[in-house]
Amino acid sequence: MKLQSAGKASRWYVYQKIVIVFILFLLPLISMNIWLNYKGMSITKDAILNSSLAGASFYSKQLDKEMYFIRNLQLQLLNDKDLQKLSFRGSMLENYEEVELIDQVRDRLATLTVSSEYVVNAGVYVEAIGKTISTDSGVTNTPNEELKLISSLMAVTPKPSFYRSGSRIFFIETENNGAVWSYIEISRPKLLEALREIANLYPQSEVLLGDKEAGTVLTTAQEQGESAAVLGLFDDESLHNSNSPEMRKMHGVNYFITPNDVSSLHLSLIMYVNQNEITRPLSQFITWFYTLFIIAIIVMILYSFSVNLMIHRPLSKLVKAFHMIETDNLNIMIESKTKDEFHYVFNSFNNMARKLKNSIEDNYEQKIALQRSQLKQLQSQINPHFLYNSFFNIYMMCKVGDSDSAAELSQRLGSYYQYITRSGADEVPFDKEYRHALDYCDIQCIRFSNRVHFEYEEQTDVPATITVPRLIIQPIVENVFEHAFEDGMMEGKVYIRTEYREGKLCVTVEDNGNLATDAMIEQLNTKLARDSKSIENTGLINVNNRLKLKYGPESGLTASRSMHGGLKINLTIIPET
Template sequence: MKLQVAGKASKWVVYQKMIFVFILFFLPLISMNIWLNYKGMSITRQTILNSAVAGADFYSKQLDNELYLIRKLQLQLLNDDNLQKLSFRGKTLENYEEVEFINRVIDRLSTLTESSEYVVNAGVYVEAVGKTISTKNDVTVTPNPEMELIKSLIPITPKPSFYRIGERIFFIEVGNYGGIWSYIEISKPKLLNALREITNLYPESNVFLGNQESGVVLTTAKKDEDSAEILNLTSEPNVKDSNGSVIRKLHDISYFIIRDEVRSMHLSLIMYVNQNEITRPLVHFSSWFYSLFFMAVIVMVLYSISVHLMIHRPLSKLVKAFHMLEADNLNIIIESKSNDEFHYVFNGFNNMAHKLKKSIEEIYEQKIALQHSQFKQLQSQINPHFLYNCFFNIHVMCLVGETDGAATLSQKLGSYYKYITRSGSDEVPFYKEYRHALDYCEIQCIRFSNRIAYEFQEISDIPQFISVPRLIIQPIVENAFEHAFEDGTTEGIVYISTYYHEGRLQVTIEDNGNMLTDEHVEQLRKKLTMDSKHIEKTGLINVNNRLQLKYASGSGLFVSRSPYGGLRVDLVIILDKEA
């Protein structure tokens, strides 16, 4: 049965994926809840602010209408018939007529005073009769303090909408080319009380009247400096929004500022409220909202911790065990204290590791036995063939009287067979294996009557402690003699060299034969890379398999075309790690 796992490889572990999916589904709910709460709070807050704006607007318009009515009555007073007759006829009037006109003017002034609680005193100065008439001081001959006070204010230019001297506020109008002065004194305490009625909307609020030219005229604040700073904030360009309100910070406190115009006095009525006072009803709601939000975060954290303990930690333990298994550590056992699905998985892993260890031990023993049998097979294959040829050469040399050559060949042949047929360990010091290959070259040169030679490199730079399997160099040299010079080439040369660096040993065998083609090189290279089960276990293939079985990855035989024209074989042994 074949199990398939769908999907692409991912760098994320299962724990991260589970937490990510949970957050992915949970965040939209939290986000929507946050959005709805903030939207509702924003609408509620805006409604409260609009209510404050409407309240301030109502009181400011009420005050403006009241003062506008006073200004209107004052202008009507200037056109009063009795006042006009008194001004034009002046000293031509009889005493009786003058008193009658003055009484009528006094009645008119009394009506004006009673029309509004803001009016403290209403009066006129008539130049023609040299008298002032007021509800406060009745009829007074000029010059008098009241007339002198008004006289000091009239020359002010440009003409203001109201006059202020000390703590007193006046509306002054002049008619008949300066022959009549009409003046109305506005009660500052009454105005202040009106402003305080507006502050009743919110306890932590203040209201003042003022503008940039006159400054703060009247304020409910304990410190006039605060009102002056608020006035400067509202006078900055581009600070007002569409409903005449702004939010500005003063002394680290955010104020909601409402500005309305009192056109009758050319002043601005400005109300500023601590923003926290307006939004105080929302604070309790916000506290609950943030509490729920933090509870949601805590739920996410607890869920992450529970997933970590129940799933991620056992999985990490299992993954760690597999990594150790990949590192050839087969003695690992995973302990399980729970009785869940992971307990079954851990027991299965432990059984698998035990069986795998047992199988590897059996396979290793089989490979060692196979390697030994292959070595013995190679010995049996090499010995008869080479021995027959050498005996034939000795026979020929004896017949032609070359006793010295026959003696040398017999001595080399004896040394050669003593090396390959000796019992004991299959490994020998490298220098002995190298010397044996050179003996073989010497034998071949004698056999081919010196028409073939060899050149070799001394091995003084190779450590003496290095041991190698027997008969790994000689088969390569034999291949060069048998196949490179089979066409009877004269002056054939075999080149043998060695190289060692940081645990990497390389022996290179080259020849100058001319029979090798690129196709033959490619065929031999493919044979060396093929599965050893499907090819013959002799010659170069056998040597290559033995090297790959014993030494680390990268060891073996590698073939290419030699710069001398023939075949080049590189025997590579990586000594860093045993196979």
């Protein structure tokens, strides 16, 4: 009989659960992607703004330092001894001495001019000799045009930090109650060039130098009204105290504005950048984000359809077939049109149904009884108490966050039970049996790491061809952990070593426990020497009997006092030649 795909039912199918779980796992990733995208854009935007702030701050500080440097040179010039001598003794100097002093002053002015690229002219007016001395016009008798210009600027009250005449900028200082004037003209093109260097940090950014009182002194913008609008966005306090970029709207456009104080001029250097210029490089990430989001939706749809086609439909056939077997209908065959894993499952199911039918007809009860017996034998090899304790230890390690110890204990426990439950030959290579005993020690020492430890020697001299019965060393070690440290000893030690000499294999297990008395050791030796025909499932007697039956009376176990104070068990095997 051939089966068709199972019809729809009013319940959750496996494939629906898989799809829902897939979506539930995918949604946090998508949500995290959204968050990371916007967080990354925010961080990137802040990084760009901080970079602009750093750049603008650097250039503004350089400009400020340069202006302070020029002012200091100007103040030093006023205190020059030659200039002071001209001022105090001008009318009393002979012509030769006056010319010599004037030349000295001219040299100082020339030095001041070449000391900074921002200085285009430096001069002094000395009232006592009625002359102006400058690097631009030389030595000129007063009145002259240069003195008239400086006089008109000095009439401004209150005294500003710098003076402007049209597009020209001056630093003017006086000495000796106005008997000496010092004036320095600052190069407007050089200042504008410095502003353009700052503006070049970002495309379509502009920089201005000014404040609300003085207005715009210099700007890289083509339209003066734009600079005035930027200054209008700030009050005087926020203009001089702001230390971070601010976003302000001007003419319907958002600008990131970075003000920096130029204290030497009592002005602010302001860089403003269109927000779109900063965020434009980030817009491609938004496009990629939405593209990836759409791809994720398409992937979920395709995944759902694929799971339904490749898993749900074949499983529906298999589930329906099992339902029919439950009704004792064994005349069933599942047809498979694909060559995938389900093809193997369907063929295996068909074979199983056929063999099951034959088994029921031939020897159903006999085989079932045999299977139960084998299962019982397999389960009898497992010590539930040991397993429960190990699981409890793993649980406690996980609770305290000791993931490394929990992982190691899980690995050792898996290796331990894989060894004792697997089917196969009764004899195994000695190195595997020895490793199994060490795994058991590792498990116990991890469980009782605060008070029990073990030491062992790597068995390197035992031939790889030597095989031994399974589970002959582990019961000896188990006996130590169960009986040697029952009193709660805090520094328990187990010592294991092997020796192979002249065809004789010896394994020694010792402990430093203090519970084994001489009478107990003698009693144990008596039991080991006795020719016992009984069969015990566990313990030293069972191991001793197995060894003697297989290898002869010279092999087996012996007990003695350990040099460490506890019990010492020697396991001796003389392999058959």
